[in-house]
Amino acid sequence: MTDVIISIFMLSSALFVLLAAIGILRLPDLYTRMHASTKAGALGIMLMMVAVALHFLSLVVLAKALAIVLFIFMTAPVAAHAIGRAGYFVGVPVWAKTVKDELYDNYDPDTHRLRSGLETPEELEKMPIKAKPRIRLNTKK
Amino acid sequence: METVTTITFAILMLALVITFIRLLIGPTLPDRVVALELIPSILVSIIGVYAIFHDSSSFIDVSIVVALVSFLAAIGFARFLERGGPRND
Numbered sequence: 001m002t003d004v005i006i007s008i009f010m011l012s013s014a015l016f017v018l019l020a021a022i023g024i025l026r027l028p029d030l031y032t033r034m035h036a037s038t039k040a041g042a043l044g045i046m047l048m049m050v051a052v053a054l055h056f057l058s059l060v061v062l063a064k065a066l067a068i069v070l071f072i073f074m075t076a077p078v079a080a081h082a083i084g085r086a087g088y089f090v091g092v093p094v095w096a097k098t099v100k101d102e103l104y105d106n107y108d109p110d111t112h113r114l115r116s117g118l119e120t121p122e123e124l125e126k127m128p129i130k131a132k133p134r135i136r137l138n139t140k141k
Numbered sequence: 142m143e144t145v146t147t148i149t150f151a152i153l154m155l156a157l158v159i160t161f162i163r164l165l166i167g168p169t170l171p172d173r174v175v176a177l178e179l180i181p182s183i184l185v186s187i188i189g190v191y192a193i194f195h196d197s198s199s200f201i202d203v204s205i206v207v208a209l210v211s212f213l214a215a216i217g218f219a220r221f222l223e224r225g226g227p228r229n230d
Contacts, residue, residue: 003142006142006193007142007145010145010146010149010190010193011145011148011149011152013149013186013189014148014149014152014153014156014186014190015152017152017153017156017182017183017186018152018153018155018156018159020156020179020182021155021156021157021159021160021179021183022159024159024160024163024175024176024179025159025160025162025163030169030171030172030175033163033172033175034175037175037176037178037179037182041179041182041183042182044182044186045182045185045186045189045208048185048186048189048190049189051189051193052189052192052193052198052201055192055193056198058198060198061198061201064198064201064202064205065201067205068185068201068204068205068208071205071208071209071212072182072185072208075208075212076182078212078216079178079211079212079215079216079219080178082215082216082219082220083171083174083175083178083215083218083219083222084171085219085223086171086218086219086220086222086223087169087171087222089222089223090169090170090171090222090223092169092171092172
């Protein structure tokens, strides 16, 4: 009985990890790829650690598996945020069908300044955003 | 149980190969970093299956270390990109 449950957990974990890999290959730009790899990958690791904890049924292994799950759940969003932020600043193109890019009008990559929309007119004169952002649309496809 | 572990190994290897393709063709450096970050996640899963397959729980420690190192690598790459890495590659 336990073997069946462990097998289900293992197979679903492998399928979620495969889904993350397919997403990272097929999705159109950096930000959507990151979205696939972070969420599906973390879920795959969590299911696999549940299977490991069920298989060994000891307190030490349970603590280690729980530590891995907690660590992955804390660090995967942080790492994805850092890479996405760095990619946007470096100028990785956004997919052509992107609906909303709020930084496009408000962020100046040359001076690294961000406009909030709450500035007084004097402040806006002091920091005009004239240069168009370096972020280009990915027009290839 | 034996067949299930074999099938799981095969699926995870397929995922590893697909991620490696993105690592090779990724048009920009951040794309490669994202693929490089998914590879340790797959590796943690593979180590879990291997621990079940060999019935020895010592391998779980290895996956803790792999998860830790992958996070450090991702943060390091992000800092490197932001502090004037190659703007186009």
